[in-house]
Each structure stands twice: as structure tokens, then as C-alpha cells.
Amino acid sequence: MSRSKSAETRERILTAAIELFQTRGFAETTMREIAAAAGVALGGAYYYFASKEAMVMAFYERSAEVVHERVAGVLAGPARLEERVRAVLDARFEYFAPHRRFLGALFRHAADPRDPLSPFSEETRAIREESVAEFAVALEGTRLPRDLAPHLPWLLWLYQMGLILFWIYDRSPRQQRTRRLVDLSLPLFVQLIDLARLPLVRTLRRKLVALLEESWSETA
Amino acid sequence: MSRSKSAETRERILTAAIELFQTRGFAETTMREIAAAAGVALGGAYYYFASKEAMVMAFYERSAEVVHERVAGVLAGPARLEERVRAVLDARFEYFAPHRRFLGALFRHAADPRDPLSPFSEETRAIREESVAEFAVALEGTRLPRDLAPHLPWLLWLYQMGLILFWIYDRSPRQQRTRRLVDLSLPLFVQLIDLARLPLVRTLRRKLVALLEESWSETA
DNA sequence: GTCTATATCGGGATAGAC
DNA sequence: GTCTATCCCGATATAGAC
Numbered sequence: 001m002s003r004s005k006s007a008e009t010r011e012r013i014l015t016a017a018i019e020l021f022q023t024r025g026f027a028e029t030t031m032r033e034i035a036a037a038a039g040v041a042l043g044g045a046y047y048y049f050a051s052k053e054a055m056v057m058a059f060y061e062r063s064a065e066v067v068h069e070r071v072a073g074v075l076a077g078p079a080r081l082e083e084r085v086r087a088v089l090d091a092r093f094e095y096f097a098p099h100r101r102f103l104g105a106l107f108r109h110a111a112d113p114r115d116p117l118s119p120f121s122e123e124t125r126a127i128r129e130e131s132v133a134e135f136a137v138a139l140e141g142t143r144l145p146r147d148l149a150p151h152l153p154w155l156l157w158l159y160q161m162g163l164i165l166f167w168i169y170d171r172s173p174r175q176q177r178t179r180r181l182v183d184l185s186l187p188l189f190v191q192l193i194d195l196a197r198l199p200l201v202r203t204l205r206r207k208l209v210a211l212l213e214e215s216w217s218e219t220a
Numbered sequence: 221m222s223r224s225k226s227a228e229t230r231e232r233i234l235t236a237a238i239e240l241f242q243t244r245g246f247a248e249t250t251m252r253e254i255a256a257a258a259g260v261a262l263g264g265a266y267y268y269f270a271s272k273e274a275m276v277m278a279f280y281e282r283s284a285e286v287v288h289e290r291v292a293g294v295l296a297g298p299a300r301l302e303e304r305v306r307a308v309l310d311a312r313f314e315y316f317a318p319h320r321r322f323l324g325a326l327f328r329h330a331a332d333p334r335d336p337l338s339p340f341s342e343e344t345r346a347i348r349e350e351s352v353a354e355f356a357v358a359l360e361g362t363r364l365p366r367d368l369a370p371h372l373p374w375l376l377w378l379y380q381m382g383l384i385l386f387w388i389y390d391r392s393p394r395q396q397r398t399r400r401l402v403d404l405s406l407p408l409f410v411q412l413i414d415l416a417r418l419p420l421v422r423t424l425r426r427k428l429v430a431l432l433e434e435s436w437s438e439t440a
Numbered sequence: 441g442t443c444t445a446t447a448t449c450g451g452g453a454t455a456g457a458c
Numbered sequence: 459g460t461c462t463a464t465c466c467c468g469a470t471a472t473a474g475a476c
């Protein structure tokens with residue numbers, strides 16, 4: 001329980017940084033401010049974090065850990081697919097909620113293929129794959145078309161990314177619009193998965209699978 | 221035809237900037253380099269462009285104009301929906317092609333709701349609406365479900381944004397993967413529009429329309 | 441190993457002289 | 459409209475206290 005003094009300092013700096021990013025914005029917060037708020041010299045901040053952006057990465061990594069633990073707990077008991085996926089989404093959004101503005105800073109890098117902070121980058125691969133794996137667990141116990149099945153965890157992850165992007169934009173009180181979007185889109189998504197099993201749409205499904213497999217090899 | 225000296229200077233600076241962004245990258249190019257390449261002092265560059273990013277915006281605006289003219293020409297004659305949409309996409313990608321690396325800089329801001337450079341922002345509204353209108357024209361002459369029809373231009377625009385994002389990431393030779401993605405996804409998209417008219421999927425379609433209408437009011 | 445203090449540099453942005 | 463001088467900040471480096 002008693003962490004080393006070093007870990008405590010690092011923690012103090014990271015907490016101060018996230019706090020400042022949240023209240024003043026990422027670009028507006030200076031390293032000097034962060035250091036001052038954490039009670040260390042400028043060099044101290046750089047001793048623990050190679051750059052301002054490294055702090056974003058550190059937050060991203062930690063959140064992945066915390067959320068993953070919660071998700072694992074929730075998915076232990078059986079439930080319908082919709083509820084299982086919702087549990088994953090809820091856990092993530094609940095943890096993200098106080099840091100919504102700050103997360104905008106993270107998504108600023110989403111589009112740069114070479115940026116380590118991009119959710120699609122090599123550096124964030126471990127986090128991404130863990131998240132995809134969560135959806136694979138959520139899908140357990142559901143009857144799925146054989147050809148589509150291997151792609152669904154990744155599709156759900158992409159769906160989650162879309163929701164997070166929408167949520168970052170969502171300026172409605174307490175992001176109610178995002179909540180509503182999940183309420184409407186998730187049942188639709190689940191219904192589509194169910195519909196995809198019908199022989200009627202077999203050709204269409206085949207095409208979708210072909211598309212997914214072509215556009216694959218880890219996007220980046 | 222004869223532009224003012226001021227407009228020429230501005231043009232010279234913008235051309236130099238795009239050239240440098242393309243060859244050396246956005247972050248790596250300094251304002252001092254741009255100014256030097258354009259033959260003006262640092263302050264001169266800032267006289268015409270409020271920031272380095274404003275240059276990206278200027279490029280974005282100009283490309284919208286040029287592409288829009290081309291699109292208007294192509295859509296004058298009738299053709300099947302798939303070909304009409306493809307014409308719009310081709311025109312855009314053709315103009316973007318030499319600036320692929322540089323456009324990454326634009327998409328870096330896609331996720332920040334308050335960033336003027338975001339494709340969803342108030343500042344880019346005019347460009348966005350013009351682009352949505354192009355797809356509305358492309359849809360003319362196609363039988364569509366009444367309830368879904370008003371949303372399709374915007375959905376196609378969103379589809380286009382997704383493709384552009386994929387294309388920016390696409391490191392395959394000459395972005396062949398994106399080409400392949402369009403080849404596979406566009407017929408699928410058109411087929412889904414066609415399928416949406418069946419009475420069988422009426423309830424599902426209604427739900428989708430409800431979702432679109434809820435998540436509306438211009439996202440931002 | 442964990443920091444403080446300080447100096448230095450490069451680059452975005454601005455003010456004001458001309 | 460254009461240039462020069464200047465400011466601020468992120469980042470790096472270094473010397474040294476403990």
C-alpha cells in the first residue's frame with residue numbers, strides 16, 4: 001500500500017497536470033504551471049515525463065487499467081448481449097466523465113498515423129487490443145454468423161470510438177445527447193447483428209466481411 | 221485578372237507554406253522557413269495569416285471551391301447513383317492527392333469541438349454545407365424512402381469524412397487500400413439505401429431515422 | 441536515484457517603428 | 459503593409475544538493 005516516494009511525486013505531478021488540463025485546457029497549461037502546482041521544479045516534471053504529451057499517454061494508460069478491472073468484474077455474470085456491451089461502455093464513460101475536456105487533447109492526435117498518442121498507433125496497440133478483447137468477452141454466449149464473428153469485437157471497438165468522439169463534442173447538459181445516442185444506437189447495432197444471420201442477407205454479409213478483411217491488417 | 225500586390229504576396233506565402241508542409245511536414249516546418257521561402261519577414265507571414273494553422277484553413281477553403289466547381293460539372297449529366305457519388309469522391313481525392321501528408325495536419329483538429337479548424341466547427345460550416353449539398357445533388361433522380369431522404373446527404377458526407385480519414389492513414393502504395401475500400405463499400409452503401417425501401421425493414425429504418433433526428437441539431 | 445536551480449535554444453506569436 | 463525586436467514557452471542540458 002505504501003508507495004515509494006518517487007511514485008508519489010510522479011502521481012502528484014500527473015494529478016496536477018490532469019487537473020490543470022481539465023480547467024485551463026491542454027495548450028494553455030504550461031509545464032512551469034504544472035511543476036509549480038505539483039510543488040516541484042520544472043526539471044522535476046521532465047524527470048518523470050518526457051513531454052507534456054507523455055502525461056496524456058500516462059493518463060490514457062492508467063484509465064485503461066482501471067476501466068479494464070471494472071469491466072472484467074461486470075462481465076463475469078451472464079446477461080444479454082446488449083446489456084453486456086452497455087456495461088463496457090458505461091464503465092468507460094463513467095471513468096472518463098470528469099476528464100471530458102481533457103480528452104479532447106488526446107483525440108487531437110487521432111488522425112496522425114505516426115503520432116504515438118493516436119488510438120490507432122503502435123504505441124497504443126496494447127491498450128487498443130485490451131479494449132477489443134473486452135468486447136470479445138462481451139460477445140461470448142451470443143450466436144453469431146461464423147464469417148462475421150471474428151470481426152465483431154473490432155467493430156464494437158470502432159463503434160465505441162465513434163461514441164467517444166461524439167461525446168467529446170457533445171455540449172448538451174451532462175452529455176445527455178450521447179446517452180440518448182447510445183440508447184438508440186446500441187439496440188440497433190444488436191438487432192443488426194441478429195439480422196445478419198438471416199439467409200436473406202447472406203450475400204450482403206459476405207460483401208461486408210470481404211470489405212472488413214480487405215481493409216484490415218491493423219489499419220495503420 | 222490582375223490581382224493586387226497584396227493578394228499576390230498572400231498567395232506566395234500560402235504556396236510556400238503548402239509546399240513546405242508537404243515536403244517537411246506540418247510541425248517540422250517553421251514560420252521562419254515559410255517567411256524566408258516566400259521572401260518576406262516573419263511578421264509579414266503573420267500579417268496575412270493569424271497563425272500557422274490559419275494557413276491550413278486557407279488551403280481547406282480554396283480546395284473546397286476548386287472541387288465544388290469540378291463536381292458541379294460532373295453532376296450535370298445523369299448517371300446511376302453509385303457513379304454520381306463516386307464522381308464526387310473522385311473529384312475530392314484527386315485534388316487532395318498531392319497534399320495527403322499535409323492534410324493530416326487538418327485532421328488533427330477534427331476532435332476539438334472548439335477548434336475553428338475542425339470539420340465540424342462553426343467556422344467550417346459553410347464549406348461543410350456546400351459539401352453536403354453536393355451529395356444532395358448526387359442523390360437527385362434516385363428513389364428514396366421519404367423519412368430517410370433528408371438525412372442521406374449528411375450521411376454520405378459523413379461516409380466521405382470516414383474515407384478521407386482512412387486515406388490519410390493509408391500507407392499502401394498510392395493508397396490502393398483506400399481505393400479498394402471505396403470499390404467495396406460504395407456499392408454496399410448504395411445497396412443498403414435500396415434495401416431500406418423494403419417494407420420488411422420498415423421498423424428498423426424508423427429507428428435509424430429516429431436516431432439520426434435525435435443526434436442532430438448540427439452535432440457541435 | 442531524486443530532485444533544484446539555472447541557463448540556453450528554437451519557434452510561435454505580438455508590438456510597434458517605419 | 460512590411461520589418462525588427464521582443465516575449466513566452468516547450469524542451470534540453472548541466473551542475474550540484476541530498
